[in-house]
Amino acid sequence: MKIDRWELIEMIFQRVLESPPERRSEDVQALCGGDEELASEVNSLLNYEHEAEVELQNMLAGELSALESIESASEIGGQVGPYQLVRELDSGGMGVIYLAVRSDNQYFQIVAIKMIRRGVASSEVIQRFRDERQMLATLTHPNIGVILDGGETEDGRPFIVMEYVEGQPITAASAARELGVRQKIDLFRSVCSAVHHAHQKLIIHRDIKPDNVLVTPEGVVKLIDFGIAKPLVKESFLNERSPTESWQRLMTPDYASPEQLLGRQLSTATDVYSLGVLLFELLTGSRPYRLAGLSPREAERVVLEEERANPSSVKDLPAQIRKELSGDLDTIILKALQQEPSRRYLSVQHLEEDLHRFLRGRPIAARRPSVLYMLDKFLRRHRIAMLVICASVVMLAVFLFGYAWQIRVADRRVSEVRGLADSAISEMTDKLQQSSTSTEAQAALFHRALLYLNQLNAKTGDNPRLLLEISKAYIRVGDLEGSPFVANLGNSGTAVTSYQNALRTAIEAKAHLNIPESTAAVIKAHQRLGDIYTFLGDARSATEEYQSGLALARPFWQKSPHDPMRTEVLTMIYAGMGDVALNKLRPDEALANYLEATGIFGDQPSGDEAHDRFVADLHLRRAAALNELGDQQETLRQVEEAIHLTEALIQRFPSSIQTRRELLLAYQRMVLTLSGRSFLNLSQSKQAQVYARKMLQIAELLSVNDSRNAQASYDTAVSMSIMGDAYRQVMPEEAASWYRRSIALTKNLEPLYAAETKHRIAVRDEALADVLLRPKESTERLSALREANQIRQALAETSPHGRLHLLGSYCKLSDAELSVNDVSGATRDADAALPLLQEFGDSxxxxxxxxxxxxxxxxxxxxxxxxxxxxxxxxxxxxxxxxxxxxxxxxxxxxxxxxxxxxxxxxxxxxxxxxxxxxxxxxxxxxxxxx
Known part of the structure; x- marks a missing residue:
């Protein structure tokens, strides 16, 4: 049989391979029998074999070296830039994340540092790491881990300094807090918001899973680890990935989309799918399928061939959860898990909006509407409000229709009427505060209740016990209309009227029935009036109300100092007197009043939400006074106490709006302590930025929950201004952007809160002017200061605080005018400031x-x-x-x-x-x- 030439080459090649390397050249010549062309072909194969062997040995040596380096080279305790590595938080094959602290004595800061391991810093790995760092730098969202700094180690490895996120995976955090389905969806919507922000920056995450979605002790969601994220379009700062990247390295199989498993083109729909898997697991405790450990072909078969089960059909689900999942939630999740990207939600925002519709009881977009479905949704959506309205109307109507009979047995029935009215008001208050009913709807319900109560009172002849319940209702209506301390509609004038009516009815009740409850009602009405006058800048009226309340409250408490009702009303009076003293520029008097309040109320948590929230509030009030007195360290300690206490409360009461707002105020006071505009700060801008972002996130969350809540919109405007405060010392242009946004939002609120809103516009105008430092910004600077000055002149007579602000306004304007050579204008405004300088003196x-x-x-x-x-x-x-x-x-x-x-x-x-x-x-x- 004739042997093919290539078979002959292969036979000689295999024979020669069996020989020692030093004899192979001789064997080739002998076996080829002088055929130089044949010998050349065999020698060529031998050369390729040798090169491949050398390359394999080098690769194995490199891998071995890397493994030895990973095992032996601990970097804990080492220095990376100004940071010292404390302990390892997480690690993978190529990278490691350390907990680190700043150690250059500039300021204290805890961070997370992500860096490449020693020994594996190939050019490809370094480039991928730099890609991640650049992508993170473009993302600024409260639910995405913040990049704080970056650089390279002494041996050339890039590193990222990130916000240290102390938290649990979202699934574990939800289980630990025993969250219900609706609370879990609230958390998940924050994840959607973060992913949507990344998509707006043309970045897809590609690895959304519980370990990359953490929940902090404060209940804040943080999306982390953009290590395998990918740009939707090719950017100049990003390189294309190598086609040899393995499917295991660029995804977590159990959460990967079909197109990831098949190696097809990725899009934002890829993240939508992974979010669907995450939501499935979050709500059921199980995943739609498990692919870990499977080959690509096996994983492909499971994803493409096995039918998705409804989340509500997962085994061993509690009956209540199964009921909540069946229907709309099944539909939403399965739409997100469609195999074809085009059949999923068009965007993460569409998914989030459908979840929001579900929470509000509205028809979802993923389901075809029908008349019965729409009607069912309407009734479910308004269930609480309808029940409260119906119950209240029925109860109060019974009072009216039964009047003729009640009047015949007046003495016995008046007590029952009062009990029923008390039950109506208390039950309405409790249920509405725990529900998602809007502020506007709550106010409407209480207005309706007041109408019935007043009608009933007219028919029963001004019964004092019923008058007490009417006073309570007026207090609640006033709070909802315009109290600065709770969610409200921003109608300060109407709130004053309601509190005045509360005082009038309480005084009338006390005149006929001098019992502890009637005395407490009168004190509480004086306190509410003092609070609203303080907020509106009317220090004189506020002082009068607090003094009237104190004249009653002090002897009232002394009769029974352990009575919680007596303790509460006296404490609130002293706290209010401290507030108005601050408004009068008397921080020493303010601190004395706050300490008096603390001595009466105590400063230890009791476990009761309202009690502990007020303890935290007293810490913040003392901090405000201490700050103005110049005791920065004690100020910081008080704020830290308030934050610690309130964050603990949020863990126990994650859905409490009032406690979440108290945490917002604590973060605000921390930013003012670290980087406020009054010079009374520690000049720690980076730390201030962290707390400012937390504050803004809470404000935006509260605003989304109730769009008619004026307080939430007001807090959002304040938070934007606080963001400016955090940046003003280090990034004036960034600060200016935040101040402009705050001014625009505050002007939208101008019809609300009267003088207070105008005052806030002036404050932010002046803050903006402070950071407009470039000559080309002089026109905008002057415009802002002139607007502020006009407001200051209009408000100056309301309080010493107003006149102090006017003094500062004239001087800032004079400086700005002098900087553009307007000597005439500068002289005019400087002269206007002189009488105020003489008024305040030099002490x-x-x-x-x-x-x-x-x-x-x-x-x-x-x-x-x-x-x-x-x-x-x-x-x-x-x-x-x-x-x-x-x-x-x-x-x-x-x-x-x-x-x-x-x-x-x-x-x-x-x-x-x-x-x-x-x-x-x-x-x-x-x-x-x-x-």
């Missing part, structure tokens, strides 16, 4: 007052300095202006020296003090040079 317990005085004295000095150097100024005018300028600068120096004497010096006050001293020295030197 005050409030460092906020001293700050404004110090800055305004510098403003007056700057103007006189400019006049001294004006062209054409006479020698005597020049001399007079120079002396005046020097005197103003010296007075300003003395004010900043007072900060130092009080131990209140901060980085910003020190910079200001240094600047004014330099101005004085320069002026004196210039004058001496002419002599």
């Amino acid at each position: 005050s317990p409030s460092l906020q007052v001293l700050r404004n005085i110090g800055l305004c004295l510098e403003t007056e000095g700057n103007l006189q300095r400019r006049l001294a150097f004006a062209p054409g100024a006479s020698s005597s005018d020049r001399h007079s202006a120079e002396e005046a300028a020097f005197a103003y600068y010296r007075s300003s120096e003395q004010v900043w020296d007072e900060w130092v004497r009080r131990g209140a010096e901060t980085p910003e006050s020190k910079r200001e003090s240094t600047r004014v001293r330099r101005l004085a020295q320069d002026l004196r030197s210039h004058k001496m040079s002419r002599l």
Whole structure:
């Protein structure tokens, strides 16, 4: 048989391979019998074999080296930039994440640092890591882990400094907190919001699973690990992935979409599918299928051939959960899990919106509508409100229809009427506070209840016990209309009227029935009026109400100091008196009142939500007074106590709107302590940014839950301004963006809250002007300051606080006008400030007052300095202006020296003090040079 030439080459090649390497050349010549062409072919194969063997040995040596490095090279305790690595948080084949702390003595900060392991930093791995870092830098969302910094280690490995997210996977966190279906969906909607934000930045995550969706102790969702995320379009900063990437490395099989498993084109629908798997597991405790450990072919068969089961059909589900899942939730999840991307939700936002419709009892988009389905949804959506309305109307109607009979047995039935009315008001209050009924709907219900109660009262002859219930209803209506402390509609004027009616009816009840409940009702009405007047800036009226309340509350409490009702009303009066003292620029008096309140109420948590929330609130009030007195460390301690206490409450009461808002206020006070605009801060901008983001997230959450809740919109505007405060010292342009957004939203709220809203517009105008530092921004700066000044003039007479703000406004405007050479305007506004400077003098317990005085004295000095150097100024005018300028600068120096004497010096006050001293020295030197 004739042997094919290639078979002959193969036979010789295999024979020679059996020989030792040093003899192979001789064997090739012998076996080829002098055929040089044949020998050349065999030698070529031998060369390829040798190169492949060397490459394999090198690769194995590299892998072995990497493994040895991974096993032996612990970096814990080492330094990465200004951070020290404390412990390992997580690791994979290529990367590792460490818990780290900042250790350069600039400020304390806990972070997470992600970096490539030693020994595996190939060019491909480094590029992928840089891709992730760049993508993270484009994402700014409260539910996405924040990138804080980045760089390279001394041996050239890139690293990412990230917000440290202390939390559990969403599935574990939900189980630990024993969340119901609706609460889990609320959490999941935050995940959708984060993924949608990434999609808007043209980034798909590709690895959405419980381990990458954490829930913090505060109940905040954080989407992490964009290590295998992919751009939807090819960006200049991103490189295409290698076609050799394995399916196991670029996905978690159990959560991967069919197109990921098949290696097809990916899109935002890929993440929609993974979210569907996550939601399935979150609500049922099981996954639609398990692919871990399967080959790609087996996984493909399971995903493409096995039919999806309804989530409600999962085995061993409790009956109640099965009932909640069946129907709309089954439909929503299965739509997200469609095999064809085009049949899933068009976007993550569409999925989130359908879940929102489900929560609100509205028809979902994934289901074809029918008349019966739509009607069923309407009735379910308004179930609580309808039940409350019907119950209240029936109960109150019974009072009216039964009046003729009740009047014949008045003494016995009046007590029953009062009991029924009390039950109606209390039950309505409790149920509505626990429900998702909007603020507007709650107010309407209580207005209706008041109508019936007043009609009943007219027919029963001003019964004192019934009057007490009417007073309670007026208080609740006032709260819903415009109380600054609860969700409200922003109608401050209407709230004042309701509180006045509450006071009138309570006084009338007390005149006929002097019992503890009637005394408490009168005190509470005085306290509510004091609160609303303080909020509106009317310090005089607020003081009158609190004094009237205190005259009753103190002896009332002393009769039975352990009675919770008596303790509460007296504590609230003292807290209110502290608030109005702050408004009067008397932080020393404010602190004394807050300490009095704390001494009566106590400062230890009891486990009761309302009690512990008020303990936290007292910490925050003391912090506000301490801050203005210059005790920064004690301020920080009080705020930390409030945050610790409130975060613990959120763990126990995750759906409580009032407790969540208390946490918002705690975060706000922390930002003001770290980076507030009053100079009374620790100049820790990066830490402030973390808390500012947390605050904004809560505000946006509360606003979404009830669009007519004016307080939530107001808090959102405040949060945007607080974001500006957090950035103003390090990124003025970013701060300006946040201030502009805050101003725009606040102006939309201007019809609400009367003077308070105008005051907030002025505050944010001035904040914006402070960060508009470039010459090209001078026009916008002047416009903002002029608007603020007009508001300040209109509000100046309401309180000392208003006049202090007007003083600062005139001086800021004068400085801005002087910077654009408008000497005439600068003179006019500086002159307008002089009477206010004389009013406040040069001493005050409030460092906020001293700050404004110090800055305004510098403003007056700057103007006189400019006049001294004006062209054409006479020698005597020049001399007079120079002396005046020097005197103003010296007075300003003395004010900043007072900060130092009080131990209140901060980085910003020190910079200001240094600047004014330099101005004085320069002026004196210039004058001496002419002599």
